[in-house]
Amino acid sequence: MTAQDKKTEEVIMKAARNVFLKKGYDGTTMQEIADKAGMNKSLLHYYFRSKDKLFQGIFLDVFRMFIPRFSEIFMSDKSIFEKIEEFSDHYIEMMIQNPLMPSFVLREISTNPQSLVDAMKDMGAKPEFMIEAIKTEIEKGNIIEIDPSQLLVNLIGLCIFPFAAKPLLSRILFNNDEKLYAKFLAERKKEVPKFINQSIRKK
Amino acid sequence: MTAQDKKTEEVIMKAARNVFLKKGYDGTTMQEIADKAGMNKSLLHYYFRSKDKLFQGIFLDVFRMFIPRFSEIFMSDKSIFEKIEEFSDHYIEMMIQNPLMPSFVLREISTNPQSLVDAMKDMGAKPEFMIEAIKTEIEKGNIIEIDPSQLLVNLIGLCIFPFAAKPLLSRILFNNDEKLYAKFLAERKKEVPKFINQSIRKK
DNA sequence: ACTTGATTTAACCGTGCGGTCAAATATACA
DNA sequence: TGTATATTTGACCGCACGGTTAAATCAAGT
Numbered sequence: 001m002t003a004q005d006k007k008t009e010e011v012i013m014k015a016a017r018n019v020f021l022k023k024g025y026d027g028t029t030m031q032e033i034a035d036k037a038g039m040n041k042s043l044l045h046y047y048f049r050s051k052d053k054l055f056q057g058i059f060l061d062v063f064r065m066f067i068p069r070f071s072e073i074f075m076s077d078k079s080i081f082e083k084i085e086e087f088s089d090h091y092i093e094m095m096i097q098n099p100l101m102p103s104f105v106l107r108e109i110s111t112n113p114q115s116l117v118d119a120m121k122d123m124g125a126k127p128e129f130m131i132e133a134i135k136t137e138i139e140k141g142n143i144i145e146i147d148p149s150q151l152l153v154n155l156i157g158l159c160i161f162p163f164a165a166k167p168l169l170s171r172i173l174f175n176n177d178e179k180l181y182a183k184f185l186a187e188r189k190k191e192v193p194k195f196i197n198q199s200i201r202k203k
Numbered sequence: 204m205t206a207q208d209k210k211t212e213e214v215i216m217k218a219a220r221n222v223f224l225k226k227g228y229d230g231t232t233m234q235e236i237a238d239k240a241g242m243n244k245s246l247l248h249y250y251f252r253s254k255d256k257l258f259q260g261i262f263l264d265v266f267r268m269f270i271p272r273f274s275e276i277f278m279s280d281k282s283i284f285e286k287i288e289e290f291s292d293h294y295i296e297m298m299i300q301n302p303l304m305p306s307f308v309l310r311e312i313s314t315n316p317q318s319l320v321d322a323m324k325d326m327g328a329k330p331e332f333m334i335e336a337i338k339t340e341i342e343k344g345n346i347i348e349i350d351p352s353q354l355l356v357n358l359i360g361l362c363i364f365p366f367a368a369k370p371l372l373s374r375i376l377f378n379n380d381e382k383l384y385a386k387f388l389a390e391r392k393k394e395v396p397k398f399i400n401q402s403i404r405k406k
Numbered sequence: 407a408c409t410t411g412a413t414t415t416a417a418c419c420g421t422g423c424g425g426t427c428a429a430a431t432a433t434a435c436a
Numbered sequence: 437t438g439t440a441t442a443t444t445t446g447a448c449c450g451c452a453c454g455g456t457t458a459a460a461t462c463a464a465g466t
Binding site for chain 2: 117161165169173196
């Protein structure tokens with residue numbers, strides 16, 4: 001009962017996640033999810049009351065993958081350079097494993113951004129920690145003077161952007177050669193922190 | 204006749220652009236465009252045969268704004284540092300004027316990326332020029348060794364990302380204070396090239 | 407075996423979508 | 437002014453959407 005219950009629910013969630021990730025909320029129909037899950041459309045409404053409820057669950061799940069190590073990495077006692085290396089490595093690898101996530105999140109954040117920010121805070125992701133960590137490093141003279149918000153956005157942007165713009169970039173840069181683009185992304189795990197640290201390290 | 208014609212067509216285009224930019228292709232209905240344009244829904248089909256045709260026109264128009272100065276900037280005989288400054292300044296300013304463009308383009312590129320790349324090439328945007336320009340600078344020893352593709356993606360990403368992620372970033376960093384976020388974006392016009400040039404300049 | 411409650415199905419509902427069409431109106435020219 | 441042509445409208449179509457419901461099926465306890 002409960003076992004079968006969990007299983008059905010998970011089958012639905014998995015199918016819904018795939019379709020929502022690919023097509024976004026508006027582009028997805030309950031029928032398509034039901035087909036992919038191999039069951040009747042009514043069953044989706046039996047387990048999740050509405051398309052909206054189903055989506056909220058999926059979206060929070062996906063978004064949650066972004067959050068947890070955010071603060072953790074920045075609260076360690078390692079150097080800022082190592083933190084940036086760890087951050088880049090961890091998040092780029094995660095997005096290599098889940099390449100549709102960035103576009104999906106960027107696409108859907110405009111719908112209800114506030115609830116997302118609230119969810120973030122509930123999960124314990126406090127960006128102030130990161131801002132503070134950067135500020136401290138500047139005061140200690142370990143890195144050059146820079147607006148911490150600018151640096152933080154640089155770091156996040158450099159990691160996420162190549163995934164969000166993949167359909168264009170892979171064609172423009174590599175004639176749509178998947179292998180080459182995968183290699184390009186993998187190299188960014190080292191390239192991004194190198195690029196940043198070169199910029200902020202005192203000469 | 205032609206004058207009124209142009210006017211109606213432009214009214215439609217403008218309304219369509221606004222709605223499409225905000226809600227994307229799937230989230231937009233012909234009825235809403237007609238309402239915003241203050242006319243009958245059938246008139247949209249009279250001027251543009253279908254939702255798809257109307258969208259294609261809008262999208263190419265919007266996308267075209269991104270392209271023209273792309274190659275131009277990189278083909279001048281200025282230094283690579285100045286090119287990066289010009290690029291950042293021009294494109295960030297353009298996105299400040301059209302803040303919905305980045306999310307819109309990123310959202311819709313997955314639908315038919317190839318036709319976009321073709322359109323780009325038709326417009327004379329040859330990314331190879333930029334890649335070559337960077338390669339030359341490396342060979343001349345003006346900047347450090349770096350994969351030109353990586354540097355190019357860094358530049359573009361640093362410019363675009365803060366616009367694509369605005370709903371989240373403005374809340375996380377500035378408690379959703381529009382004025383503060385506008386200031387943050389304006390500062391990036393100087394901050395991005397400074398950040399990049401610091402990283403690639405030989406010590 | 408029978409009953410009870412949870413799960414799954416098929417048939418259906420109202421709504422809003424993109425799109426069509428014939429009639430009405432405005433425009434231009436003779 | 438009359439007529440042909442371009443523009444604009446309102447009524448309508450078929451369809452697929454999200455969602456509901458009542459009946460069928462399944463699982464478990466007695």
